Amino acid sequence: MRIELIKRPQQSKLYSALSPFLAFALMVVAGAIVFAALGKNPVAGLYAYFIEPLTEMWSLHELAIKAAPLILIAVGLSVCFQSNNWNIGAEGQFTLGAIVGSVIPLYFPDFQNWTVLPMMLVCGAIGGALYAAIPALLKARFNTNEILTSLMLVYVAQLVLDWLVRGPWRDPAAMSFPQAPAFHSWAIVPELLPASGRANWGIVFAVIAAVAVWYMMSRTLKGFEVKVIGQSPRAGGFGGFSATRTIIFAFLVSGALAGLAGIVEVSGAIGRLQPQISPGYGFAAIIVAFLGRLNPLGIVAAGLVLALSYLGGEAAQIEIGVTDKTVRAFQGMLLFFVLACDTLIHYQVRLVRPAPAAAPEKPVATEAAHGHG
Numbered sequence: 001m002r003i004e005l006i007k008r009p010q011q012s013k014l015y016s017a018l019s020p021f022l023a024f025a026l027m028v029v030a031g032a033i034v035f036a037a038l039g040k041n042p043v044a045g046l047y048a049y050f051i052e053p054l055t056e057m058w059s060l061h062e063l064a065i066k067a068a069p070l071i072l073i074a075v076g077l078s079v080c081f082q083s084n085n086w087n088i089g090a091e092g093q094f095t096l097g098a099i100v101g102s103v104i105p106l107y108f109p110d111f112q113n114w115t116v117l118p119m120m121l122v123c124g125a126i127g128g129a130l131y132a133a134i135p136a137l138l139k140a141r142f143n144t145n146e147i148l149t150s151l152m153l154v155y156v157a158q159l160v161l162d163w164l165v166r167g168p169w170r171d172p173a174a175m176s177f178p179q180a181p182a183f184h185s186w187a188i189v190p191e192l193l194p195a196s197g198r199a200n201w202g203i204v205f206a207v208i209a210a211v212a213v214w215y216m217m218s219r220t221l222k223g224f225e226v227k228v229i230g231q232s233p234r235a236g237g238f239g240g241f242s243a244t245r246t247i248i249f250a251f252l253v254s255g256a257l258a259g260l261a262g263i264v265e266v267s268g269a270i271g272r273l274q275p276q277i278s279p280g281y282g283f284a285a286i287i288v289a290f291l292g293r294l295n296p297l298g299i300v301a302a303g304l305v306l307a308l309s310y311l312g313g314e315a316a317q318i319e320i321g322v323t324d325k326t327v328r329a330f331q332g333m334l335l336f337f338v339l340a341c342d343t344l345i346h347y348q349v350r351l352v353r354p355a356p357a358a359a360p361e362k363p364v365a366t367e368a369a370h371g372h373g
Helices: 013-037 042-054 057-082 090-101 103-107 116-142 146-166 202-219 221-231 233-238 243-270 281-291 296-319 324-346 367-372
Strands: 002-007 347-352
Touching: 013 042, 013 296, 013 324, 042 057, 042 296, 057 090, 057 202, 057 221, 057 243, 057 281, 057 296, 090 103, 090 116, 090 146, 090 243, 090 281, 103 116, 116 146, 116 243, 202 221, 202 243, 202 296, 221 233, 221 243, 233 243, 243 281, 281 296, 281 324, 296 324, 324 347
Parallel strands: none
Antiparallel strands: 002 347
């Protein structure tokens, strides 16, 4: 017996809309089972994970800090994914954006005025875009697999960052800690409401980016071109659209937003470069993109949900003593259920039994045998 997936002639719009909520509900149920298997109280675990981070004003600020990079990266990834280009290396573009954007405050520490931060943000976006251009050019020129090339470049970026903060950019005043000097005040992203928490303007940048990309994808010819090429390159060719230009464009947009997220993270929540600047935002943003149905406005809500999983994971570690691996398991389960629900919306499952073996043929009576009879 084997399992076959048969493409449905039409997809239910109702189930398509409910799919992210169903995936989230399934993740909650699976999470309760995981807590029970670990010997923890499932109710206490789920409360610490999903409710407690929303009960304090300061934790809402932390939620905004964690959601900002997820939304920025996922919005860029939605452009890539809709163009049928699979950029898995946003984590590397995030890191390169942080490195390039940090050049100004580290090499010109005496250059201090209001223009520093905008220049850092622009440099960070350019750094991420140029790094994303590498797998884009390789695919456009040599038809390489962009999943492998973009993913491998993640580790290159992380090694470059590690070398910089332990070598030429190391702060001599930091004793034995491998980190760059702290940014001066003009290079720090301002806080939104300092009296109640440390959330900064990163969440505002993320919402603006989501609205801008939504407008581009739904109201402009460029967005139409990206979607047509993504769904049918042959049809796009008949319409005069270039698949090569679309590859480059999608990767540049995606890399620029990932790079912007990187420099906002180090100049806002962290305040300096250090070996670890991301808990895996670039990879988690893939979940956000699909949970938001590749819609930039839906991604804003999805980013807040996944940011809640980060905060809830930290709370669960403190409250009930689970490890950080449990947090990653929750995120993995969420992606699994999102993809499973989408698969069942587009395909129906059919069990196919093997055909029964053919009966052996009866020996054909020879003419000689008939003659003797």
